[in-house]
Amino acid sequence: MAIAYIKKKMDSRFWWPILFALTMASPGALSQSTDALGFLSIDCGIEPGSSYVDPLTNISYVSDASFIDTGVNRNISGDSLSPKLRTLRAFPNGTRNCYTIRSPVVARGSKYLLRALFLYGNYDGLDGQPLAFDLHFGVNYWDSVSVTDSTFFYVKETIMVATARYFSVCLVNTGTGTPFISRIDLRPLKDSLYPTANKRRSLVLFNRWNLGMESGYIWYPADPLDRFWGSWSFPGWNYVSTNSTVRNLPQDLFEVPSVVMQTAVTPINSSSILITWDPLPGAVNQFFPILHISEILDLAGTNQSRQFNIYMNGIHWLGDIMTPKYLYSDAVYSLLPFPSSPTYNISLEALSNSTLPPILNAFELYVTMSNTSVPSDAGDVDAMTVIKEWYRIQRNWMGDPCSPSAFVWDGLNCTYSLSNSPRVTALNLSSSGLTGEITKSVASFSALQYLDLSYNNLTGQIPNELANLSSLKLLDLTGNQLNGSVPSNLLEMAQNGLLTLRLDGNPHLCNNGTSCNVMPAPKKKKISTPVIVILCIVPVLILLAVTIIVWKVSKTQGLRKGSSVDPHNGFPKQTNNVLQLENHQFTYMELQNITNNFQKILGKGGFGFVFHGHLEDGIQVAVKMLSQSSSQGTKEFLAEAQHLTRVHHRNLVSFIGYCNEVNHLALVYEFMSQGTLQDHLRGRANNARALTWRQRLHIAIDAAQGLEYLHKGCKPPLVHRDVKSGNILLSETLEAKIADFGLSKAFLSETNSHISTLVVGTPGYLDPEYCNTFQLSEKSDVYSYGVVLLELITGLPPIVPGIENVHLTQWVLQRLDKGNIEDVVDPRLEGEYDINCVWKCVDIALKCTAQRSQQRSNMTEVAMQLKESLELENSHYNSGNNQNLYSKISNVSLNSAEIFEPKVR
Structure with missing residues (x-):
């Protein structure tokens, strides 16, 4: 058996061919951000506004200056690989620094191959010291860059679908050296390619190999998609090749170039090929392998045959026998990740009646990108982008404004929920040197509650659109040069107590008087003496009545106050600040009525019994009573009450109220008519x-x-x-x-x-x-x-x-x-x-x-x-189709039934 073991890190010599080619480009005239191929190629660290064309590939490279406004340009040392590959951008300041690529380069819903390249080259003279940092795609972790060889070209690649008209590539300082980057490549892909990549899942390249090629590297123009295909040699493999063109099947999902499929490997003195690899340490990996297979030997008219089965971790991956098509590129893949395992292996095993061993032309291996973070609301992101550009703000405002929460932009407060995107709720730009008018984009923050633009040099009028911010609680415009009248809707909100409006320090701003087209205040009418007497007596009577009511309520509830322990039952007498519950408080007599004197028992736990009840409006409730012999005790019971008052989610039981009398503690919450999941699984449900x-x-x-x-x-x-x-x-x-x-x-x-x-x-x-x-x-x-x-x-x-x-x-x-x-x-x-x-x-x-x-x-x-x-x-x-996960798909077109199964193309 020919066993090949995959290593995540490739030998640095593996990269010498591509390094040589990448350094052969020469500076040229300024070009557009995307070239005629639709490629965007960013050379990080070259002079702003400069560009060049690679004479070998005809790919245009542009400066990164228009994609980022932080970092410093650095040159690689003169004894590096080539005198022409000598620039990078480093980020000694800030925790997160991001490149932002926007429309028209990026189209929402389109699929791309995105690649980031890193060549350290000992640019800072600190070679030998630990250097590692993280790479994020938007709000999600992409991969880590750990530099162990200053001459090694590290490549990180992902296949993803743009969910907006822009995306960010962020370098995150993890405390082990200064992050840097050498190049960013963006290549458009057809939507049909790599179907496992979609809006919910991005694929991160683990490695990609052209098998049967003894050495070297293949990329554009040999591969029109500009994928990097590296060679992989193994002593147990026999190399075979052909000069004939290997065609792609109709509706091909990977479009592997012929030059890659023209070479292949077969096992020496064995009937099987086994490829094995381990997951990355400490990572939760979901692997998506892709096998590219073609028969490149003409077996027609001979007695030879090639048939084999494919197994994944010993399990039949394909239910059918694999018979490669002559000079046609097929692929075996899955839209579902393989179950987690301490180690992984793919085995191609020949049938007993097959005269030839298995064949494998190329192999790709991907893992899923972590997508646990949710990007900010698109409208808020657009508004923040306009504000940043409008006022030319030089803060470290890069990437997503609110997400992840550890990197929220300076001056912002955001709110987070499970069902919605993060929202901007507070924007503080006080003393930020802002000039010009207040941009109307501020009114796009529909969830904004606090807006502080104080102590700047803002001019012009206050936009009427600010009154459309229904959630706004504070608007601070103190210390600016605003003029004109204050919008009447804002004044009305302030007068009604809905908005705190601060306008001091604006000498040209007025909020009353006819000069600002504001209606003058009405003339005061003289109040008669009887009316004055009434106005004086009525408040006194009201105050007296309120005092009597408060005294009576305090008297009836006096037993509930204090912090001592009742000697008869050991229950604590709760103080006002021990159990501050906002929900309805029931008396014990009310609970008796609700439960029909505790007639129907729903269950029993360590705390006591749970009873069924009905409120006056007919709503069914469950009443949990704490018994004096409870094993949980008062502490746990009150802890549950405290937690229930502050947790509100459709998948948590709703808290309706409580009873907190001296001898009786109870919780009242919504009735769940179907009981517990345990009862259903054990067959004890009704x-x-x-x-x-x-x-x-x-x-x-x-x-x-x-x-x-x-x-x-x-x-x-x-x-x-x-x-x-x-x-x-x-x-x-x-x-x-x-x-x-x-x-x-x-x-x-x-x-x-x-x-x-x-x-x-x-x-x-x-x-x-x-x-x-x-x-x-x-x-x-x-x-x-x-x-x-x-x-x-x-x-x-x-x-x-x-x-x-x-x-x-x-x-x-x-x-x-x-x-x-x-x-x-x-x-x-x-x-x-x-x-x-x-x-x-x-x-x-x-x-x-x-x-x-x-x-x-x-x-x-x-x-x-x-x-x-x-x-x-x-x-x-x-x-209504229940096909097995490990079956073979024989038809060429992609239909709804097969997208969930391993594929052969």
Whole structure:
């Protein structure tokens, strides 16, 4: 067997041919940003306004000065690779520095190949010191650049779809040296190419090889798409080639050039080719391999044949036998990532009756780009761009204004939610040296609450459009040179108490008087003596009545105040500031009426009983009463009440009110008529029918969104600490909501975990790392959620009953080792599911339940992946097609059924 092992980093000698060619370009006349090919090629660090044309490729290169306004140009040392490859741009200041590429170069919805190149060349004389930084595409992490060889040309490449009329390439200082960049290449692609790249997923190149080529490199013009194809040699391979043209199939999805497909490898003294690689350390990788295969030997009229199967990690990737087409370029790929694994391998194995071994012409390997961050509202981004250009602001305003939150622009406050893009809520440009008029673009911030333009040199009138900012609470225009009258709508908002309006220090601005076309104030009328008497007496009577009412209310509620402990039952007497709840407060007698004297019990937990009730308007509620013998105790009970008052999300139980009397503590929240998810999975629900796979997917997504809100949307965030199927409640429509916040803990960030000597939670769901280290973080909830997801898939409890009572994760892994997903899925589903979707969900669950918390996904990633899984299931449901994940697609056209399966082209 010919085994080739992939390394992420290539030998620096691998790059010498391309380095030589890249340095042969000569300066020329100034050219447009895009050349006749539609390429944008940016040479970083050359003089502003300059450009040149590469005589070998006819590609035009332009200066980067119009794409960024920070950084410094630097020259590479004279003993570097070539005297003509001697510039770069370095960024010694600022944490994030971004190149912005805009329309007309970028078209929204179009697909591109984007490449960033880095050649250190010891430009700063610090060779040998650690140098590493991060590269972001827009708001998302793209890759890391770690320089270990000053003569090595590092290349980072992604295939992506532009979701706006612009995008950013950002270099992020991670504290290990000064970020720099040498070149940026943008190449347009047909929308049909690389179908795994879409608006929701960008692909990051792991590596791309032209097999059968002994050395060298292929790019434009040999490849019209200007992809870099490198050689890959391996002792166990035999090189074969042809001079005949290898054609692309109709509607080809990759358009590999003939020069690449004209060479190939076959195994020496073996019947199989095995390629293996490991995931990157500490990364959550989703791999997308692409095999390019063509028969380049004419087997017609001979007794020879070439047939083989393709396996991925020992699992049949293609259900059909692969018989390469003569001089036609086919591809084997998948639109779904392969399940995570400690190591990966692809095996091409000849059939026993095949006279020739397998053949492989080229190989591409991609990983998914992390897309956990959400870009800011497009309207806010456009407005901030106009403001930046209008006032020529020189702050470090680059990339997305609000996202990620760690890089929010100076002077901005943003609000973040799970369902919407970040919004600009405050803009502070005080004392920023602004001149000219107030741009009307400021009125485009529909969520803006605070606008501070004070102490600048702004002139002209105040735009009437500012009154359209319905959320505006403060407008500070103090200390400018504004003139004319204040818009009447702004004055009216200020007079009604809706807006704080500050206008001092504008000598030419007036907000009253006829000279500014403002209506004069009406003349005062004389008030008669009887009216004066009435006006004096009525307020006194009102004040007296209010005083009496307050005294009576205070008297009736006096038992609820104070901080002492009642000696009869041990319940604390709550002070006003201990439990500050905004929801409705019920008396114990009201709870008796609501529950019909606590007649119907819904359930029982460590806290006590939960009773069913009806409010006066008929709304059904659940009343959780804390018993005096509660194992959870008053502390946890009140903690749940506190948390419920400040968490508001459709996938968290809604808090209606509470009872806080001396002998009775109770919480009242919405009634979930379908009980717990656990009851449905264990067959204890009133409905005897098992949940369908689509219903389970929706429940999984609902629960994931609820946890995502707790981790990201709450201020401060919350760790639930007891995520389990018994704490996921279902409504009449089977909408899932997370309940029971009594064990929740607040935390500040992923790095600020809580340390406790007491591990709390439910056996089977407990994070093993939390049990060992006592360090609590959001990843503890992720682990518990992964167990719940496995429950949804298998229908089994977290501890599978049997001789050894094995944990559910181990039970699943043992069966997956046999390669049959059907052995894992709940048999009550009776095969009514899309197998692609189930594979993906199992992969998500196993990532959540990884032993080390760093290897687990976060809930944002989980929710996103589950929504993609639902799309697979919906497509299967709508088409009624249940083709296997590992089957062969024989037709050429791309249809809705095949986009979810491994492909042969």
